[in-house]
Amino acid sequence: MTRPASEDELAQIVREARGPFVLRGGGTRTIVRPASGVVLETGGLSGITLYEPGALTLVARAGTPLREVEAALAAEGQRLPFEPPDLRGLLGRGGESTIGGVVAANASGPRRVQGGACRDSLIGVRFVDGTGTVIRNGGRVMKNVTGIDLVKLLAGSHGTLGVLTEVSFKLLPSPEVQATLRIEGLSDRDAVAAMSAALGSPYDVTGAAHLPGQGTFLRLEGFETSVRYRQCELARVLRRFGDVADGDAGIWGQVRDVAPFHGLAGDVWMISTLPSAAPDLVARAGAAAAIYDWGGGRVWLLMEPGTDLRQRVGGFQGHATRIRGEGAVPAFHPEPAPVAALTAGLRARFDPRGLFNPGLMRAA
Template identity: 55%
Template structure:
């Protein structure tokens, strides 16, 4: 099923006789496997409004992310939240869509400065499980109109409704950028260095640490963006601040190397390729090194990448192993695994009973027949 318009999408959902498997570009197969008729929103494509002066863009949910990027770049602008491309990690093909990005609340390294995808989302149009067209939010940054369904839809992964259109605020591409690289730090020292940088007044837009970098040695990456004179000043101050870490410090300014390095972090390139399950942990940064040490105990070496200053930890482990520790003070998501493993192990972190009750109530309200990606987030 591939509707060509919002009205056709509503008609298809209203007339559905069984479960529907909602897909956009088909690049993010995350969650418990869904048995249902595929329904693709890919044809609901195209930028319908773009006002560079107002930093606002409206597009059909099926619009390829690459088209969004090209449109914005032509005016010196970008999506602030730096969405990840999952194709390399999941071994998928196709083209990521802006609707899929919103449905997954997909956010990259710049989240620690600019917020998540949901924080850039101004408005949505979607069709719920009864075939009703719903609109919420608007095209301006200050818009208060009843319930905030805009943020509710971000991360709902097609279980509450099928997005047909999204409105986003965008930002200007900075004049320049630099990356302060610290070599040789152990995990705890790296998290401490990133925390010191993020706690400084130097406006950090990325902070990541790889215990095993591309050259086989630990590397900590701290990004600064803005006007050239400001970047140079902040880099100098940051180097002085981090000198006490004892790390070997270098600074990278070359745009092509910066782009490649942060894409390596954003898309978790060190874990691409099959042969391991991939977990995504969201924790308090100071808890991250202890979490990794606990996961490594009895399992040997794990492939690990810290992002968001240590608040996001990617871990690649042996297939079929449930890495979610008891009493985890955070969230764990099984991002990549076989279908059998995703059926046997909860993909998303179990919700506390009151939150789970609210989630069930919302799904009953927006999808009374239970036909939209049923069981995906179970």
């Protein structure tokens, strides 16, 4: 294992490399192991380098623990807009999430329906490419974001294009209060219809989830007077679907971290699709359990071990990713030929020697 203590040291290591690397932040989010290589750990690149609460911006080195970032923001009444999940319980991992790992996975929780994904809050990155060159894109404050948007390209690349060394975010104030509405007894299809009605309303819903057998949940956040008004008005909108009651705010941590599947045997898949298509896909999957998030746009499924979910459900608009499980079925959804060609071109440009996580998202 190698653990560089600075960006310059990392760049030199990459320039002098004679074989591939397995990139690791906190080791908490990898859903499939790359081909063999030297473990290159980014935890030595740690620390918040710039935090301007008044400008709602933060810059941190990639190996900075997520808890350190969130604690600094909480002290100023601020937060990351995208509610990063903690999947250690789902994946049976220890370790500690790093902010660079969050970006590499584009890890985003229930607030994505209102605040966007991780990549939408990311305003700048620094990374070392496969030639050992340090590349900077975006800015350290929002007004300085210029040039080709490598920022969004790196988010969700799972360390296959370069090693992140620094990331910059725009932030949001923490809400004063939160309210959760709950409707019991809805079918999956009616639950998606209710969530769509809530998200299409003017009441600024920041979470929309359905847990079969537990209920359908909608979240409102903001200043107390505003939240109470919107809560009443949204309840009127949803009344046609059933009785609307107050829900437990703790449900959002469960949805964010996929907690209902913790400790249960089986493979876990994540489907991203059109909300209207989700109930039919769940029915075709024959899952042991399901969790609908993002108004039905993301569905977590607990499946029998070794299930090829893509083959079982057939073609659909979206993609299915195996988050937990072993076997020959690829974890990442196969790319259409035009997209695969673009991906290969990007890899050839940023990692011409195939050093970074070979075999992680496609065959090495």
